[in-house]
Amino acid sequence: MSRSSVRLRRADADDLDFLAGLMTHEDVEPYLAASRPRDPAALLEEIERSQAEPNDFGRFVVEVERDGDWFRAGAMGFELENRRSRIANLGNLAIHPDFRGRRLSDEAAKLLQQHLLFELGFHRLQLEIYGFNERAQRHAERAGFIREGVRRRAYWRHDEWVDGVIYGLVREDLEP
Numbered sequence: 636m637s638r639s640s641v642r643l644r645r646a647d648a649d650d651l652d653f654l655a656g657l658m659t660h661e662d663v664e665p666y667l668a669a670s671r672p673r674d675p676a677a678l679l680e681e682i683e684r685s686q687a688e689p690n691d692f693g694r695f696v697v698e699v700e701r702d703g704d705w706f707r708a709g710a711m712g713f714e715l716e717n718r719r720s721r722i723a724n725l726g727n728l729a730i731h732p733d734f735r736g737r738r739l740s741d742e743a744a745k746l747l748q749q750h751l752l753f754e755l756g757f758h759r760l761q762l763e764i765y766g767f768n769e770r771a772q773r774h775a776e777r778a779g780f781i782r783e784g785v786r787r788r789a790y791w792r793h794d795e796w797v798d799g800v801i802y803g804l805v806r807e808d809l810e811p
Contacts, residue, residue: 640700641742643750645689646682646710650696653707654678662732666768669792671727681712690755691715694727697743699734708734711743713751713760721758723751728771744778752806759805765790766798775802779809 646654657663658673672678685694697709709730716722725747730740751757762780764771776782780802788796 639742641708641739641746642698642700642705643695643711643743643746644698645685646694646696647686648679648682650707651675651679651682653696654682654694654710657710657729657731660729660732663729665793666765666771667729668726668765669790685712695743695747697730697739699737699739707731708739709743711740711747713747716761721756723755723757723760725760725762728774738777740774741777744774748779748804748809752809757806759803761801761803763799763801765792766800767793772800780804781808 652675655673655675655678658667658671658678664673667673672681681692681694684692692712692714694712695710696707697711698705699708700706710727711725711729712727713723713725716724728740728744748760751760760780761783762775763786764775766785772782781804783801783803786799786801789799790797
């Protein structure tokens with residue numbers, strides 16, 4: 636999946652060191668869900684699951700093109716939430732700080748939306764963002780997600796209760 640100078644590809648074992656470094660980076664980790672894997676063994680399990688269950692689970696690497704070469708810049712993923720209603724939960728979006736400010740996450744999100752809605756046949760994509768993560772909320776809205784609500788003080792993170800802001804996107808949102 637590619638769009639101009641950004642592409643998504645399914646993660647493989649060669650990406651393990653990059654993903655582990657990204658998920659534990661001091662400018663990334665505080666914004667990730669506390670339940671997300673960060674250690675190499677758990678990340679490898681996710682990579683293997685992504686390859687074994689491509690229609691139900693995905694871990695992708697965001698790459699950016701520069702001078703004809705592709706460089707790892709981030710990660711994102713999805714998981715089947717409800718098969719009958721064709722709903723996927725999105726998550727694990729992280730762009731390495733060296734690549735921020737270029738709207739790579741917006742382009743990557745649009746690629747993932749197209750893949751999930753029009754290639755894999757999902758009807759609804761949803762995600763939840765910590766209330767303190769205003770940058771991610773702005774990204775979700777730029778990428779076309781609709782803010783649907785707030786789970787007030789739902790998560791214990793950084794020694795306090797924080798909100799979860801819920802976003803959704805349905806196939807019809809992207810159809811002409």
